[in-house]
Amino acid sequence: MKRKILTLALALLMAATLAACSEGNDTPPVSQSPDGGTVTPTPTPTPPPPTPPAADIPVNPVSDFNYAYNAEYGGVEITRYKGTNALRVRVPSEIEGQPVTSIRGTTLGRNGWILGAFHKASVMEVYLPNSIVNIGDEAFEGSDITSIVIPDSVITIGRSAFQDCVGLESVTIGTGVTSISGGAFSGTALFDNAPDGLFYVDNWLIGYKGENPTGDIVIREGTRVIANDAFFSCQEITSVTIPDSVKSIGEYAFDVIDNLSITYRGVVYTSIRPDGWEIDIMPQEFYDAINNSK
Secondary structure (H helix, E strand, O other): OHHHHHHHHHHHHHHHHHHHHHOOOOOOOOEEOOOOOEEOOOOOOOOOOOOOOHHHOOOOOHHHEEEEEEHHHOEEEEEEEOOOOOOEEEOOOEEOOEEEEEEOOOEEEOOEEEOOOOOOOOOOEEEOOOOOOEEOOOOOOOOOOOEEEOOOOOOEEOOOOOOOOOOOOEEEOOOOOOEEOOOOOOOOHHHHOOOOEEEEEOOEEEEEEOOOOOEEEEOOOOOOEEOOOOOOOOOOEEEEEEOOOOOEEOOOOOOOOOOOEEEEOOEEEEOEOOOOOOOOEOOHHHHHHHHOOO
C-alpha cells in the first residue's frame, strides 16, 4: 500500500515538473525524422503590415513628381511619378500654391509620345486628392496598381486609363464622374474576372464582355451612367431598355447600330441615318433626354 502511494506521488511530481517547464516556452516542439534525426521547425512567417486608413497615409513629397501647370484643368497636372515607394503613393492636393487637378495621360509631344504619369509604374496603391478633375488617357496603363478610389471631384476618366493593370481588382468611382472613355478597365483583373455579359463598375455600365451582344438588352435598375462607346458598332443589338436611374450617357454609346430602338422613360428613340451617311446613329434628342434628366 505504501509503495502504491509513493509511486502515485512520484508520478504527480513529474507531471507538475513537466508542466512548469513548458510554461512560457513558445518554441514549437521538434519533430523527429524517419532516420532518427531531428527536424528544425519552419518559423511562422511574419504577415505584412496592415494597410493604414487612407487618412493616415502620408502625402508624398513634391520631389517625387514631375508636374506642370495645365490651364485646361485650372491647376497643376502630375506628369510623372518618379518616387521609389513601390507600395503606396499619396498625391498632394496642392503644389506651389496651386491645386493639383489632373493626372496626365499619354500625349503626343514635340519628340514623340509622352507616356502617362503612372504608365507601368511599380506602385500598388495610389491615393488621389479631392482636387483632381481629370485622369488622362492611359494615365495608369500597365502599372502594378491593385485598387483605386476615384474621388468625387473627378469628372473625366480617359481612354484606356487603367488598361493592362493586371492586378487591379477593386475600383470605386466617385459620384462626380460623368465621362469614362473606351477601354478604361480592359486587361484588368476586375474585367477578366467578371462574367460574360454587361460589364458594370459600381453603378456604371462600362460595356460588354465576351462575344458581341445580340437581340434585346435590358440595363439593370440602379445604373447611373453609361460609358462612352459602351456598345459602339454592336450591330446585332435590336433594342435596349434603359432604366430611369440613368442620368448620364457618354458619346457614341449606341452609335453605328442599324435599326436600333431604345426605350427610356416611356419614350422610344430610333436610330437615324443622316443624308449622305452610310451608318446609323442615335438622334441628339436621345442623348439630350438622358443627360438633361433630373
